[in-house]
Amino acid sequence: MPTVSMTVNGKAVSADVESRTLLVHYIRDHIGLTGTHVGCDTSQCGACVVHVNGKSVKSCSTLAVQAEGADVTTIEGLASGEELHPMQAAFKENHGLQCGFCTPGMVMSAVDLANNMKNLDEATIREQLDGNICRCTGYHNIVKSIKDGAERMGG
Amino acid sequence: MYGFDYHRPGSVADAASALGGADDGKYLAGGQTLLATMKQRLASPSDLVDLGGIADLKGITVSGGSVSIGATTTHAEVAASADVQGAIPALAAMAGDIGDRQVRNAGTIGGSLANNDPAADYPAAILALGATITTNKRQIAADDFIVGMFETALEEDEIITSVSFPAPTSAAYMKFKQPASRFALVGVFVAKTAGGVRVAVTGATSVAHRGPKLEAALNENFSASAVDGVQIPVDHMNVDIHAGAEYRANLVKVMAKRAVEACG
Numbered sequence: 309m310p311t312v313s314m315t316v317n318g319k320a321v322s323a324d325v326e327s328r329t330l331l332v333h334y335i336r337d338h339i340g341l342t343g344t345h346v347g348c349d350t351s352q353c354g355a356c357v358v359h360v361n362g363k364s365v366k367s368c369s370t371l372a373v374q375a376e377g378a379d380v381t382t383i384e385g386l387a388s389g390e391e392l393h394p395m396q397a398a399f400k401e402n403h404g405l406q407c408g409f410c411t412p413g414m415v416m417s418a419v420d421l422a423n424n425m426k427n428l429d430e431a432t433i434r435e436q437l438d439g440n441i442c443r444c445t446g447y448h449n450i451v452k453s454i455k456d457g458a459e460r461m462g463g
Numbered sequence: 464m465y466g467f468d469y470h471r472p473g474s475v476a477d478a479a480s481a482l483g484g485a486d487d488g489k490y491l492a493g494g495q496t497l498l499a500t501m502k503q504r505l506a507s508p509s510d511l512v513d514l515g516g517i518a519d520l521k522g523i524t525v526s527g528g529s530v531s532i533g534a535t536t537t538h539a540e541v542a543a544s545a546d547v548q549g550a551i552p553a554l555a556a557m558a559g560d561i562g563d564r565q566v567r568n569a570g571t572i573g574g575s576l577a578n579n580d581p582a583a584d585y586p587a588a589i590l591a592l593g594a595t596i597t598t599n600k601r602q603i604a605a606d607d608f609i610v611g612m613f614e615t616a617l618e619e620d621e622i623i624t625s626v627s628f629p630a631p632t633s634a635a636y637m638k639f640k641q642p643a644s645r646f647a648l649v650g651v652f653v654a655k656t657a658g659g660v661r662v663a664v665t666g667a668t669s670v671a672h673r674g675p676k677l678e679a680a681l682n683e684n685f686s687a688s689a690v691d692g693v694q695i696p697v698d699h700m701n702v703d704i705h706a707g708a709e710y711r712a713n714l715v716k717v718m719a720k721r722a723v724e725a726c727g
Contacts, residue, residue, distance in 0.1 A: 310469065327469035327511070328501075351499055352643070354565065363539070363568040369498050370569065373469050374491075374515060417564065438645065439563025 312372045316341065317385030325372055332356045334372035335382060343383040343412050347441070354440030357413040357420075358382050364420035366439070383412035386419065395419050395457035404453030406444035414440050414450055422458035430455065464498075465507040471516045475599050475622055478512050482620045485510035490622060492535055492574030495566050520573070520624060525550055528630050534573025534623040538562070541572060551592065553634035553652070553725075557584050560638060562645050573623040576608070579615050579670070581701070582646035584638065586671035590663035591636075591652035594628045612669040631656045635725035637718040638666075641705055649711055651718035653681070653726055660685060662719065667711050668699045677719055687720040 312329075313322040316339055323338035335358065336342050344367060347355030351369040358367045359381040386393035392400065395418050405411045417440050425432065433454050434447070442450060468485070472478040482488045488510035491497060500506040514520055520535040525546045532541060541547055542559030561567055561575075561584055575585040576596065589596070589605035596603045599622045608616050617623070631654040638650035647666030651674075654661045660681040662674040680689045695715045700708035 326466060328464045328466050349502070351495065351566065354563075357565055364565050365569050366565045369495060371469070371491075371494065371498065371511075373471070374494065374513060376471070421564070436564050439565045 310373055312376055314375050314378045314380055316380045317382060327371070327373055329372045330368055331358070331360075331370040331372045331375050331380075332367035334375075335367060335380070341382050341384050345409060345412055347409065347413075352441065353410065354413040354417060355410050357416040357440065359416060359420060362423075364417050381416075383416060386415070393419070394460035395422065395454070398457030398460055399450075399453040402449050402453040402456055404445070404450045405442075410440060410442045410444075414442065418454040418457055419461075421454065422461045428455060428458045464501045465504065467508055468510045469513065470510060471513045473516055473518075475517060475519060475624060478514060478517065478622060479599055479620050481510070481512045485512070488512055490514055490577070492577070493537065493570040494574075495562065495570040496574070496578050496580065514573075514622065523547060529627050530554070530630065531625050531627045532572050533625050535571045536573075538567035538570050538572070538575075539564075542567065550630040551628055551634060553631075553636050553654075554588055554592070554628060557588055557636040557638075557652070560584070572626055576626065577615060577617060577623055579609060579613055580646065581612050581668070581670050582641070582644075582648075582650075582666040583671070584636070584647060584650055584665065587647075587650055587652040587663040587665035588636065589626065589628075590671060590673055591654040591661045592628045592631060592634065593654075593656060593658070593661060594626050596623055597625045597627065598623050606673070609671055614670075629656070631661075633726045635722040637721040637725065639714050639718055648706055649714035649718055651715060651722050653719065653722035655685065655726060664715055664719075666701070667715050668701060674715070674719070677715075681723065685723065685726075687723045690716050690720045690723065693719075 309324045345355035347353035356368040470481040486509040489508040491511045491513045520533045522533045523544050524531045530550045538558045538561045547555040594605045596608050634654035636652040638647045641648045649667045650665045652663045662677040665671040676693045695712040697708040697712045700711040
Protein backbone atom coordinates (compact mmCIF):
# COMPACT_ATOMS: atom_id res chain seq x y z
CA MET A 309 0.00 0.00 0.00
CA PRO A 310 1.38 3.39 -0.93
CA THR A 311 2.18 5.87 1.80
CA VAL A 312 0.46 9.12 0.86
CA SER A 313 1.71 12.33 2.44
CA MET A 314 0.38 15.84 2.08
CA THR A 315 -0.27 19.01 4.03
CA VAL A 316 -3.83 19.33 5.30
CA ASN A 317 -4.80 22.65 6.88
CA GLY A 318 -1.14 23.51 7.40
CA LYS A 319 -0.27 20.24 9.11
CA ALA A 320 1.87 17.49 7.55
CA VAL A 321 -0.09 14.23 7.42
CA SER A 322 0.68 10.76 6.15
CA ALA A 323 -1.23 7.49 5.84
CA ASP A 324 -0.87 4.10 4.16
CA VAL A 325 -3.82 3.73 1.82
CA GLU A 326 -4.82 1.70 -1.21
CA SER A 327 -4.22 3.39 -4.56
CA ARG A 328 -7.96 3.45 -5.15
CA THR A 329 -8.65 5.48 -1.99
CA LEU A 330 -10.43 8.70 -2.87
CA LEU A 331 -9.13 11.95 -1.43
CA VAL A 332 -12.38 12.45 0.48
CA HIS A 333 -12.02 9.09 2.22
CA TYR A 334 -8.36 9.80 2.97
CA ILE A 335 -9.39 13.06 4.64
CA ARG A 336 -12.38 11.64 6.52
CA ASP A 337 -11.33 8.10 7.42
CA HIS A 338 -7.55 8.34 7.67
CA ILE A 339 -6.96 11.93 8.82
CA GLY A 340 -10.21 12.06 10.82
CA LEU A 341 -11.52 15.35 9.46
CA THR A 342 -15.21 14.71 8.82
CA GLY A 343 -16.27 18.24 7.88
CA THR A 344 -15.82 17.35 4.21
CA HIS A 345 -18.95 15.43 3.20
CA VAL A 346 -19.74 12.73 0.68
CA GLY A 347 -23.07 13.59 -0.89
CA CYS A 348 -23.60 12.00 -4.28
CA ASP A 349 -20.20 10.37 -4.85
CA THR A 350 -20.68 11.07 -8.57
CA SER A 351 -19.13 14.55 -8.88
CA GLN A 352 -22.50 16.28 -9.11
CA CYS A 353 -23.30 17.73 -5.69
CA GLY A 354 -20.13 19.43 -4.48
CA ALA A 355 -20.49 18.55 -0.77
CA CYS A 356 -16.92 17.17 -0.94
CA VAL A 357 -15.22 20.31 -2.31
CA VAL A 358 -11.79 21.01 -0.83
CA HIS A 359 -8.90 23.15 -2.04
CA VAL A 360 -5.88 21.38 -3.53
CA ASN A 361 -2.97 23.77 -4.04
CA GLY A 362 -5.42 26.66 -3.78
CA LYS A 363 -7.95 25.37 -6.31
CA SER A 364 -11.39 23.98 -5.50
CA VAL A 365 -11.85 20.38 -6.59
CA LYS A 366 -14.26 17.57 -5.83
CA SER A 367 -12.45 15.26 -3.44
CA CYS A 368 -14.78 12.37 -4.37
CA SER A 369 -13.37 12.55 -7.91
CA THR A 370 -9.71 12.79 -6.95
CA LEU A 371 -7.49 9.94 -5.80
CA ALA A 372 -5.54 10.51 -2.61
CA VAL A 373 -2.38 9.47 -4.48
CA GLN A 374 -2.95 12.30 -6.98
CA ALA A 375 -2.68 14.74 -4.07
CA GLU A 376 0.68 13.38 -2.88
CA GLY A 377 2.74 16.36 -1.71
CA ALA A 378 -0.15 18.79 -2.20
CA ASP A 379 -1.33 21.57 0.06
CA VAL A 380 -4.94 20.75 0.94
CA THR A 381 -7.42 22.97 2.76
CA THR A 382 -10.70 21.62 4.14
CA ILE A 383 -13.58 23.39 5.85
CA GLU A 384 -11.82 22.80 9.20
CA GLY A 385 -8.88 24.89 7.98
CA LEU A 386 -10.73 28.14 7.35
CA ALA A 387 -11.42 29.56 10.81
CA SER A 388 -8.72 31.13 13.00
CA GLY A 389 -9.37 29.52 16.36
CA GLU A 390 -12.82 30.66 17.48
CA GLU A 391 -13.00 33.35 14.82
CA LEU A 392 -14.92 32.27 11.74
CA HIS A 393 -13.55 32.88 8.26
CA PRO A 394 -15.39 35.88 6.71
CA MET A 395 -17.23 33.54 4.32
CA GLN A 396 -18.34 31.28 7.20
CA ALA A 397 -19.49 34.34 9.14
CA ALA A 398 -21.45 35.56 6.12
CA PHE A 399 -23.19 32.17 5.77
CA LYS A 400 -24.10 32.27 9.47
CA GLU A 401 -25.42 35.82 9.45
CA ASN A 402 -27.33 35.52 6.16
CA HIS A 403 -28.83 32.16 7.10
CA GLY A 404 -27.12 30.56 4.10
CA LEU A 405 -27.98 27.05 5.21
CA GLN A 406 -30.75 24.91 6.56
CA CYS A 407 -29.73 21.29 7.18
CA GLY A 408 -26.06 22.18 6.64
CA PHE A 409 -25.05 19.06 4.75
CA CYS A 410 -23.95 20.92 1.61
CA THR A 411 -22.48 23.85 3.54
CA PRO A 412 -18.82 22.72 3.77
CA GLY A 413 -18.68 22.36 -0.02
CA MET A 414 -20.62 25.58 -0.57
CA VAL A 415 -18.24 27.54 1.63
CA MET A 416 -15.11 26.02 0.06
CA SER A 417 -16.43 26.77 -3.46
CA ALA A 418 -17.41 30.28 -2.37
CA VAL A 419 -13.95 31.04 -0.95
CA ASP A 420 -12.33 29.83 -4.20
CA LEU A 421 -14.75 31.97 -6.19
CA ALA A 422 -14.09 35.08 -4.08
CA ASN A 423 -10.33 34.50 -4.31
CA ASN A 424 -10.42 34.33 -8.09
CA MET A 425 -13.18 36.68 -9.26
CA LYS A 426 -13.74 40.22 -8.05
CA ASN A 427 -16.93 42.30 -7.90
CA LEU A 428 -19.13 39.23 -7.91
CA ASP A 429 -22.70 39.91 -8.96
CA GLU A 430 -25.65 37.62 -8.34
CA ALA A 431 -25.73 36.17 -11.87
CA THR A 432 -22.02 35.30 -11.76
CA ILE A 433 -22.34 33.68 -8.35
CA ARG A 434 -25.26 31.54 -9.51
CA GLU A 435 -23.40 30.50 -12.67
CA GLN A 436 -20.15 29.69 -10.87
CA LEU A 437 -21.98 27.77 -8.16
CA ASP A 438 -23.37 25.17 -10.56
CA GLY A 439 -21.11 22.47 -9.13
CA ASN A 440 -22.78 22.68 -5.72
CA ILE A 441 -26.25 21.41 -5.02
CA CYS A 442 -28.42 22.34 -2.02
CA ARG A 443 -31.72 20.57 -1.48
CA CYS A 444 -33.06 22.86 1.27
CA THR A 445 -32.58 26.55 0.74
CA GLY A 446 -33.53 27.34 -2.84
CA TYR A 447 -30.10 29.03 -3.03
CA HIS A 448 -31.31 32.59 -2.36
CA ASN A 449 -29.61 32.96 1.00
CA ILE A 450 -26.55 31.06 -0.19
CA VAL A 451 -26.08 33.54 -3.03
CA LYS A 452 -26.63 36.42 -0.59
CA SER A 453 -24.09 34.90 1.80
CA ILE A 454 -21.46 34.54 -0.92
CA LYS A 455 -21.91 38.13 -2.10
CA ASP A 456 -21.58 39.35 1.49
CA GLY A 457 -18.68 37.01 2.24
CA ALA A 458 -16.80 38.06 -0.91
CA GLU A 459 -17.19 41.72 0.10
CA ARG A 460 -15.88 40.94 3.59
CA MET A 461 -12.91 39.20 1.95
CA GLY A 462 -12.15 42.43 0.12
CA GLY A 463 -13.64 41.64 -3.28
CA MET B 464 -13.75 0.93 -7.71
CA TYR B 465 -11.50 -2.11 -8.17
CA GLY B 466 -7.88 -1.89 -7.09
CA PHE B 467 -5.02 -1.03 -9.45
CA ASP B 468 -1.32 -0.29 -9.41
CA TYR B 469 -0.57 3.42 -9.47
CA HIS B 470 2.37 5.00 -11.31
CA ARG B 471 3.42 8.63 -11.31
CA PRO B 472 6.19 8.99 -13.90
CA GLY B 473 8.15 12.22 -14.33
CA SER B 474 8.52 12.06 -18.10
CA VAL B 475 6.50 11.12 -21.17
CA ALA B 476 8.99 8.34 -22.00
CA ASP B 477 8.66 6.85 -18.51
CA ALA B 478 4.87 7.05 -18.77
CA ALA B 479 4.86 5.18 -22.06
CA SER B 480 7.10 2.44 -20.68
CA ALA B 481 4.97 2.15 -17.51
CA LEU B 482 1.89 1.61 -19.65
CA GLY B 483 3.79 -0.79 -21.91
CA GLY B 484 4.66 -2.89 -18.85
CA ALA B 485 1.07 -3.08 -17.60
CA ASP B 486 -1.47 -5.82 -18.37
CA ASP B 487 -4.34 -3.45 -19.04
CA GLY B 488 -3.18 0.01 -18.08
CA LYS B 489 -4.70 3.41 -18.65
CA TYR B 490 -3.33 6.92 -18.56
CA LEU B 491 -4.86 9.21 -15.94
CA ALA B 492 -5.04 12.95 -16.62
CA GLY B 493 -7.61 14.98 -14.65
CA GLY B 494 -9.65 11.86 -13.99
CA GLN B 495 -13.00 13.63 -14.28
CA THR B 496 -14.39 10.91 -16.55
CA LEU B 497 -12.07 7.97 -15.91
CA LEU B 498 -12.44 7.92 -12.12
CA ALA B 499 -16.24 8.16 -12.36
CA THR B 500 -16.20 5.30 -14.87
CA MET B 501 -14.01 3.21 -12.57
CA LYS B 502 -16.27 3.91 -9.58
CA GLN B 503 -19.16 2.49 -11.58
CA ARG B 504 -16.94 -0.47 -12.44
CA LEU B 505 -17.46 0.20 -16.13
CA ALA B 506 -13.67 0.30 -16.36
CA SER B 507 -11.20 -1.67 -14.25
CA PRO B 508 -7.67 -1.03 -15.49
CA SER B 509 -4.86 -3.06 -13.91
CA ASP B 510 -2.67 0.05 -13.72
CA LEU B 511 -3.15 3.80 -13.75
CA VAL B 512 -0.29 5.86 -15.15
CA ASP B 513 -0.80 9.38 -13.81
CA LEU B 514 0.36 12.08 -16.24
CA GLY B 515 -0.11 14.80 -13.62
CA GLY B 516 3.54 14.82 -12.56
CA ILE B 517 4.99 15.50 -16.01
CA ALA B 518 5.96 19.18 -16.23
CA ASP B 519 6.47 19.05 -20.03
CA LEU B 520 2.76 18.42 -20.58
CA LYS B 521 1.56 21.63 -18.95
CA GLY B 522 1.35 25.17 -20.22
CA ILE B 523 0.22 27.44 -23.04
CA THR B 524 2.39 29.11 -25.69
CA VAL B 525 1.54 31.40 -28.59
CA SER B 526 3.74 31.69 -31.65
CA GLY B 527 3.25 32.53 -35.30
CA GLY B 528 -0.52 32.93 -35.06
CA SER B 529 -1.18 29.66 -33.33
CA VAL B 530 -1.86 28.64 -29.75
CA SER B 531 -0.28 25.49 -28.38
CA ILE B 532 -1.80 24.00 -25.24
CA GLY B 533 -0.06 21.28 -23.23
CA ALA B 534 -2.11 18.12 -22.77
CA THR B 535 -2.55 18.34 -18.99
CA THR B 536 -3.49 22.03 -19.01
CA THR B 537 -6.82 22.30 -17.20
CA HIS B 538 -10.00 23.82 -18.60
CA ALA B 539 -9.75 26.55 -15.95
CA GLU B 540 -6.22 27.41 -17.10
CA VAL B 541 -7.29 27.62 -20.75
CA ALA B 542 -10.29 29.78 -19.81
CA ALA B 543 -8.16 32.16 -17.72
CA SER B 544 -5.24 32.40 -20.16
CA ALA B 545 -4.74 35.92 -21.52
CA ASP B 546 -2.94 34.33 -24.50
CA VAL B 547 -5.93 32.16 -25.43
CA GLN B 548 -8.40 34.96 -24.74
CA GLY B 549 -6.39 37.20 -27.05
CA ALA B 550 -5.79 34.77 -29.93
CA ILE B 551 -8.96 32.63 -29.87
CA PRO B 552 -11.52 34.09 -27.46
CA ALA B 553 -14.10 31.48 -28.50
CA LEU B 554 -11.79 28.72 -27.25
CA ALA B 555 -11.27 30.40 -23.87
CA ALA B 556 -15.01 30.92 -23.51
CA MET B 557 -15.70 27.30 -24.43
CA ALA B 558 -13.21 26.00 -21.85
CA GLY B 559 -14.79 28.27 -19.22
CA ASP B 560 -18.19 26.70 -19.83
CA ILE B 561 -17.21 23.02 -19.48
CA GLY B 562 -18.76 21.17 -16.54
CA ASP B 563 -18.59 23.16 -13.34
CA ARG B 564 -15.88 25.18 -11.61
CA GLN B 565 -14.39 22.18 -9.80
CA VAL B 566 -14.41 19.99 -12.91
CA ARG B 567 -12.64 22.80 -14.79
CA ASN B 568 -9.96 22.92 -12.09
CA ALA B 569 -9.18 19.22 -12.63
CA GLY B 570 -10.23 18.22 -16.16
CA THR B 571 -7.67 18.59 -18.96
CA ILE B 572 -7.71 19.24 -22.70
CA GLY B 573 -5.73 16.05 -23.41
CA GLY B 574 -8.00 13.94 -21.24
CA SER B 575 -11.11 15.32 -22.88
CA LEU B 576 -9.78 14.66 -26.38
CA ALA B 577 -8.44 11.17 -25.61
CA ASN B 578 -11.83 10.25 -24.15
CA ASN B 579 -13.74 11.82 -27.08
CA ASP B 580 -17.16 11.80 -25.46
CA PRO B 581 -19.86 12.30 -28.12
CA ALA B 582 -21.17 15.33 -26.23
CA ALA B 583 -17.87 16.89 -25.14
CA ASP B 584 -16.87 20.39 -26.23
CA TYR B 585 -13.18 20.03 -27.17
CA PRO B 586 -13.77 17.58 -30.05
CA ALA B 587 -15.92 20.25 -31.73
CA ALA B 588 -13.26 22.89 -31.08
CA ILE B 589 -10.42 20.93 -32.69
CA LEU B 590 -12.53 20.09 -35.75
CA ALA B 591 -13.80 23.62 -36.32
CA LEU B 592 -10.45 25.28 -35.68
CA GLY B 593 -8.45 22.71 -37.67
CA ALA B 594 -6.19 21.90 -34.73
CA THR B 595 -3.21 19.57 -34.82
CA ILE B 596 -2.75 17.00 -32.05
CA THR B 597 0.85 16.26 -31.16
CA THR B 598 1.60 12.96 -29.44
CA ASN B 599 4.76 11.22 -28.26
CA LYS B 600 4.85 9.57 -31.69
CA ARG B 601 3.49 11.92 -34.35
CA GLN B 602 1.24 14.79 -35.34
CA ILE B 603 -2.41 14.11 -36.15
CA ALA B 604 -4.81 16.49 -37.92
CA ALA B 605 -8.09 16.96 -36.05
CA ASP B 606 -10.10 15.52 -38.95
CA ASP B 607 -8.07 12.29 -38.69
CA PHE B 608 -7.98 12.25 -34.88
CA ILE B 609 -11.72 11.95 -34.28
CA VAL B 610 -12.70 8.44 -35.39
CA GLY B 611 -15.96 7.41 -33.70
CA MET B 612 -17.84 7.28 -30.42
CA PHE B 613 -15.20 7.35 -27.65
CA GLU B 614 -12.73 6.38 -30.38
CA THR B 615 -9.71 8.33 -31.61
CA ALA B 616 -6.68 7.69 -33.81
CA LEU B 617 -4.56 7.24 -30.66
CA GLU B 618 -2.81 3.91 -30.25
CA GLU B 619 -3.05 2.15 -26.89
CA ASP B 620 0.18 3.54 -25.45
CA GLU B 621 0.17 6.86 -27.32
CA ILE B 622 0.16 10.06 -25.24
CA ILE B 623 -1.16 13.42 -26.39
CA THR B 624 1.53 15.95 -25.52
CA SER B 625 -0.02 19.16 -26.87
CA VAL B 626 -2.74 20.56 -29.11
CA SER B 627 -2.03 23.39 -31.53
CA PHE B 628 -4.83 25.69 -32.70
CA PRO B 629 -4.28 28.10 -35.62
CA ALA B 630 -6.01 31.39 -34.74
CA PRO B 631 -9.10 31.91 -36.94
CA THR B 632 -10.32 35.25 -38.32
CA SER B 633 -13.25 34.87 -35.95
CA ALA B 634 -15.01 32.01 -34.20
CA ALA B 635 -17.81 31.25 -31.79
CA TYR B 636 -19.13 28.20 -29.95
CA MET B 637 -22.74 27.91 -28.88
CA LYS B 638 -23.86 25.13 -26.58
CA PHE B 639 -27.33 24.11 -25.51
CA LYS B 640 -26.49 22.46 -22.22
CA GLN B 641 -28.06 19.39 -20.72
CA PRO B 642 -28.64 21.20 -17.44
CA ALA B 643 -27.74 18.34 -15.08
CA SER B 644 -24.55 17.10 -16.75
CA ARG B 645 -23.65 20.38 -18.50
CA PHE B 646 -22.54 18.33 -21.50
CA ALA B 647 -23.81 19.60 -24.85
CA LEU B 648 -27.30 18.48 -25.78
CA VAL B 649 -26.07 20.10 -28.98
CA GLY B 650 -23.07 22.36 -29.45
CA VAL B 651 -21.96 24.06 -32.68
CA PHE B 652 -18.53 25.61 -33.21
CA VAL B 653 -18.20 27.95 -36.21
CA ALA B 654 -14.84 29.31 -37.34
CA LYS B 655 -13.94 31.68 -40.18
CA THR B 656 -10.45 30.62 -41.22
CA ALA B 657 -8.01 31.44 -44.00
CA GLY B 658 -9.17 28.26 -45.73
CA GLY B 659 -12.88 29.06 -45.47
CA VAL B 660 -15.64 28.47 -42.95
CA ARG B 661 -15.39 25.39 -40.74
CA VAL B 662 -18.33 24.11 -38.70
CA ALA B 663 -18.30 21.31 -36.13
CA VAL B 664 -21.22 19.80 -34.25
CA THR B 665 -21.11 17.90 -30.96
CA GLY B 666 -23.78 16.20 -28.85
CA ALA B 667 -26.06 15.63 -31.83
CA THR B 668 -24.86 12.22 -33.04
CA SER B 669 -22.57 9.41 -31.89
CA VAL B 670 -19.46 11.51 -32.44
CA ALA B 671 -18.46 15.14 -33.02
CA HIS B 672 -18.28 15.86 -36.74
CA ARG B 673 -17.87 18.59 -39.36
CA GLY B 674 -21.03 20.01 -40.93
CA PRO B 675 -20.27 20.10 -44.69
CA LYS B 676 -23.71 21.41 -45.69
CA LEU B 677 -23.52 24.19 -43.14
CA GLU B 678 -19.99 24.99 -44.28
CA ALA B 679 -21.06 25.17 -47.95
CA ALA B 680 -23.97 27.48 -47.14
CA LEU B 681 -21.87 29.72 -44.93
CA ASN B 682 -18.99 29.89 -47.39
CA GLU B 683 -21.46 31.26 -49.93
CA ASN B 684 -23.17 33.64 -47.54
CA PHE B 685 -21.85 34.05 -44.01
CA SER B 686 -25.09 34.98 -42.29
CA ALA B 687 -27.54 33.37 -39.90
CA SER B 688 -30.20 33.35 -42.63
CA ALA B 689 -27.99 31.10 -44.78
CA VAL B 690 -28.48 28.37 -42.17
CA ASP B 691 -32.26 28.38 -42.75
CA GLY B 692 -32.00 26.62 -46.10
CA VAL B 693 -29.79 23.78 -44.84
CA GLN B 694 -31.46 20.42 -44.27
CA ILE B 695 -30.05 18.68 -41.18
CA PRO B 696 -30.70 14.93 -41.53
CA VAL B 697 -32.49 13.46 -38.51
CA ASP B 698 -31.50 9.83 -39.24
CA HIS B 699 -28.38 9.68 -37.11
CA MET B 700 -29.39 12.07 -34.35
CA ASN B 701 -29.08 10.89 -30.76
CA VAL B 702 -32.38 10.12 -29.08
CA ASP B 703 -32.66 9.98 -25.30
CA ILE B 704 -34.91 11.14 -22.47
CA HIS B 705 -33.63 14.69 -22.92
CA ALA B 706 -34.33 15.22 -26.60
CA GLY B 707 -35.66 13.48 -29.70
CA ALA B 708 -34.08 13.45 -33.16
CA GLU B 709 -36.12 16.31 -34.64
CA TYR B 710 -35.48 18.47 -31.61
CA ARG B 711 -31.74 17.88 -31.80
CA ALA B 712 -31.66 18.49 -35.56
CA ASN B 713 -33.44 21.80 -35.00
CA LEU B 714 -31.01 22.69 -32.22
CA VAL B 715 -28.10 22.22 -34.65
CA LYS B 716 -29.52 25.01 -36.80
CA VAL B 717 -30.40 27.24 -33.86
CA MET B 718 -26.93 26.90 -32.32
CA ALA B 719 -25.29 27.36 -35.75
CA LYS B 720 -27.21 30.60 -36.28
CA ARG B 721 -26.28 31.92 -32.87
CA ALA B 722 -22.64 31.03 -33.46
CA VAL B 723 -22.62 32.77 -36.86
CA GLU B 724 -24.17 35.87 -35.30
CA ALA B 725 -21.60 35.80 -32.50
CA CYS B 726 -18.77 35.60 -35.08
CA GLY B 727 -19.90 38.96 -36.48
